[in-house]
Amino acid sequence: MSEPANPTAAILIIGNEILSGRTQDINVKFIAGRLAAIGHRLEEVRVVPDVPERIIRAVNELRAAYDNLFTTGGIGPTHDDITSECIAAAFGVPWEKHQPTWEAMETHLGPENFNAARQRMATLPRGAVPIPTSMTIAPGFSIGNVHVMAGVPRIMQSMFTALEPALGRGAPISMRAVHGIGVKEGSIAAGLGEIQARFAMLDLGSYPFYRDSGSGVAIVAKGTDDAALDAAIAEAESLIAGQGIVPIRGEPGAA
């Protein structure tokens, strides 16, 4: 089901705090949703610890495998913020003072506050293009097909928003859903498999849900062919109705 009209993407999360269970990641869902909305296809996510060789290897594997790689985390001023120098190492380029960023940070913070730790944030891989945001004076950056963003969600979100116009748009990926309260996956699996087989250009998913208001199954169809989506969801609706259950358009809990 590859769609050549949809650029591919990966996310690399650099952060011990995710691996230790301290922090609930919410960046993947944000980036995934925004990529889908511009017709990019997120194909892989990895989370690695703050260890240089692990970061460098993951960056090089993922940037080679996908059209774009988005990283989050590790671009602050502290000892555990090593993403920027690791990106330089991954690309085999010097990690050096980025003059415009350096000057902007020095002016903004005042020379007396622009200490060695903060100067690291104005040090970028050679060839990097800053991703400026209104939220922080220290930028994210792009180098080649790798886009390096903060880990703090609201800063990451402002960086992604700044970056988004440069990514270009793929063929729009639409989504349709239908669900039924009381549907059992095992009872509709065969019929659903037949629908998937008839609409091979689509991606049909089956997702059980468990709510106080009622449990059941949501069927979600994704793809770039709107007519096929409509037809496939109509068949899914019939499949649910065939169980003696009223099909409800949309995701459970959604309007």
Place this chain on the structure above:
Amino acid sequence: MSEPANPTAAILIIGNEILSGRTQDINVKFIAGRLAAIGHRLEEVRVVPDVPERIIRAVNELRAAYDNLFTTGGIGPTHDDITSECIAAAFGVPWEKHQPTWEAMETHLGPENFNAARQRMATLPRGAVPIPTSMTIAPGFSIGNVHVMAGVPRIMQSMFTALEPALGRGAPISMRAVHGIGVKEGSIAAGLGEIQARFAMLDLGSYPFYRDSGSGVAIVAKGTDDAALDAAIAEAESLIAGQGIVPIRGEPGAA
């Protein structure tokens, strides 16, 4: 900072619904926290789509690289549930009727409801050991160092809980934290780097937080040496106090 006394682990999330932005994953944080509590060290997370060759490759890379691999997702009865046969392929073993599971499901569901889709859930890689739970009649399973669990969080959690005693315990990994409202990372980075250098056996992280009740930085120390943790956090406390800010033990927002 590798700790040979702590078994390593990876998580593989199999699910288009995470990559499309439809679903917020909460399984990583649960598994990560529980692993930390039993002294296992989560080293990597990957999310891949429901594509056989992608699943097989990730399983084989991760099971070779870490002591344990936990997978979530893709073990239901529908066409997009392909984890079990992919695990068989990854191990190069037949995917075959698992007699006790087959009989239990047939008895529980009744032969008339035990259709081909549900029979797939009683079909396991040869050598797999079921992970039974009270929540579903269809089990997860372990094969070698790979532990295959459901994607639905409450079912996954019951499977992990059932599995946990068999994992064994590593040296307990403790965590200490201190935070300060108004602390700026760039102002304490040098001092924090010195503390990390003095306590190389620990893993010190610096995490900015942004709350309506006040923004600042949390310093988190992790490791297996409780005396070193106490000493390092005391130094971090002094570092914050040196900024003219009152250090507060624990994470922000925690008691």
